[in-house]
Amino acid sequence: MTPAVKMAEDAGVDFRLHRYQHDPGAESYGLEAAELLDLDPRRVFKTLLAVVDEQPQVAMVPVHLSLDLKALAKAAGGKKAQMADADLAQRVTGYVLGGISPLGQKRRSPLWLDQSALSFDTLYMSAGRRGLEIEMAAVDLLALTAGQCVALAR
Secondary structure (H helix, E strand, C coil): CCHHHHHHHHHCCCCEEEECCCCCCCCCHHHHHHHHCCCCHHHEEEEEEEEECCEEEEEEEECCCCECHHHHHHHCCCCCEEECCHHHHHHHHCCCCCCCCCCCCCCCCCEEEEHHHHHCCCEEEEEEECCEEEEECHHHHHHHHCCEEECCEC
16 A cells, blocks of 8 residues: 555545556656556646745646646746756655655645646546556545645646
């Protein structure tokens, strides 16, 4: 069990786990999950770590889109946002790339979820390991993480 799954279980929210065979040669972890689980990529969200004015921020956008760093900086009340390097992302979250979940992170950072998530009953995101996705309602994710919904994708 991953820290993400444990957090969801402890909170008592409704969720489902979905497993797939991860291919180490896959070019995109998120698109691989959407394809292998036969899901609409608009419902599968990637969890990214960015830094806004030296402060780590977690941003989630659909896997087929990109994070708008200017929109993230504005949402976080900062001036400049940049993607965290792999070492920082893994150190702050406690997860490996391709398995970073917004739940159960080693160090809690503010979470920003793209507003498109609210147009679906549930969304899919990493459950803390490559090849494992967790499905839950966006409102439950936001409640568990004290996250906020904003326009982040481009």
